[in-house]
Amino acid sequence: MKNTRSLFALTARAAMALLFAIVPALANADTLSEVAGRYKIDSSSRIGFAVAQIGGGGITGNFKKFSGIFALNNGDITRSSIEFTLFPESVSTGQARIESFLRSDAVFDSQTFPTVTFKSTQITQTSSSTATIDGILTARGKSSPASFQASLSDHDKNAIVFHVEGKVMRSRYGMDVGTPIYSNVVQFDMTIHGERS
Amino acid sequence: MGCTMLRNDAQSYGVVTILFHWIIALIFIGQMLLGYLMVRTSDFALQFNLFQWHKSFGFMILALSGLRVLWRMANPRPRDPDGMGYLERLAAHVAHGLLYLALFLVPLTGWAIASSSPLQIPTYAFNLIVIPPLPLAISDQAEAFWTVSHAYLAYLSAFVATAHMLAALHHHFWKKDAVLLRMLGWYSTAHDRQHAEQLRSAPKDVQS
Numbered sequence: 001m002k003n004t005r006s007l008f009a010l011t012a013r014a015a016m017a018l019l020f021a022i023v024p025a026l027a028n029a030d031t032l033s034e035v036a037g038r039y040k041i042d043s044s045s046r047i048g049f050a051v052a053q054i055g056g057g058g059i060t061g062n063f064k065k066f067s068g069i070f071a072l073n074n075g076d077i078t079r080s081s082i083e084f085t086l087f088p089e090s091v092s093t094g095q096a097r098i099e100s101f102l103r104s105d106a107v108f109d110s111q112t113f114p115t116v117t118f119k120s121t122q123i124t125q126t127s128s129s130t131a132t133i134d135g136i137l138t139a140r141g142k143s144s145p146a147s148f149q150a151s152l153s154d155h156d157k158n159a160i161v162f163h164v165e166g167k168v169m170r171s172r173y174g175m176d177v178g179t180p181i182y183s184n185v186v187q188f189d190m191t192i193h194g195e196r197s
Numbered sequence: 198m199g200c201t202m203l204r205n206d207a208q209s210y211g212v213v214t215i216l217f218h219w220i221i222a223l224i225f226i227g228q229m230l231l232g233y234l235m236v237r238t239s240d241f242a243l244q245f246n247l248f249q250w251h252k253s254f255g256f257m258i259l260a261l262s263g264l265r266v267l268w269r270m271a272n273p274r275p276r277d278p279d280g281m282g283y284l285e286r287l288a289a290h291v292a293h294g295l296l297y298l299a300l301f302l303v304p305l306t307g308w309a310i311a312s313s314s315p316l317q318i319p320t321y322a323f324n325l326i327v328i329p330p331l332p333l334a335i336s337d338q339a340e341a342f343w344t345v346s347h348a349y350l351a352y353l354s355a356f357v358a359t360a361h362m363l364a365a366l367h368h369h370f371w372k373k374d375a376v377l378l379r380m381l382g383w384y385s386t387a388h389d390r391q392h393a394e395q396l397r398s399a400p401k402d403v404q405s
Contacts, residue, residue: 055319055327106241177242181321
């Protein structure tokens, strides 16, 4: 009797282990159909950036004002898309003199070019929860390809959160002022909150 | 005369001293213009670049001045021309002392601005050498203090340098001595003038 009980316990444990192994794989398929749809980028998102400087440290900041939409395709992730606009006038670094420098015609020239836009051209899934987003970034009237890595952080019925990172060469947009003291590479670190629309 | 001497002697400056003098003088004048213009331009990108050039040349002056003082200590100093009064000699030496002081204080206060500014813009002299900040308090107030110090010291040294230039011209055109020529390295002409000067300043009763 004691043997039968322990055999049952063993079987149950094995079944549980198998279940835990299978569920994530199923969850992936479920996730895609679950999250498919159109989203509006919510203002609770965070568009952070960092530019390294020689000798260590650098400038870090974020953009307070932005907007965008993205669509996640159910069956074919490659048919998903994103359009994003940010307003360089809203740049924030905690240092007013640096901000006015960034807004000036030395960098963004936000008077003449009030928006920076990104339009995806290709989205490639790289794992169950990550994807590479290739697209065209337009800033200061210049368009050049840019690439970002997105990973799914969280989602529920009506909302989804991605962590997005990417490196942008600012020289391609006529913004190479201050190089090589300040790196040509702008590192973006973004948390994108999407609200189902 | 074709001979070029490296070191100073009791009559003239050697080529090394002459080069130190004119190279530093040239950078100094350039720095005054650059410093004046860079804070008055409204073009941010240009301003950033002008500031970096100004910082680079400032460190060049500081380094050259360090070497120049060492060279001066290791060399004889040509004697003052005859026919200079006590006050004239005193004024000349005080001016020279102040100018030497300025060659260190003006760059050092400039370095202090870059070091104390909350902007913490790195100093990358000629995009070649990273120069660390001085260990100073970082605040808008500290930056403002060093900026004012730097500007006043620069204007003061420009004033002394102008007096120094006028004095050199005075020596050359009025007193017709060798003071300017010997700093230009025109040894033969300088020698002739020195000789003539010795004749001029010879005791009157001997000539009469």
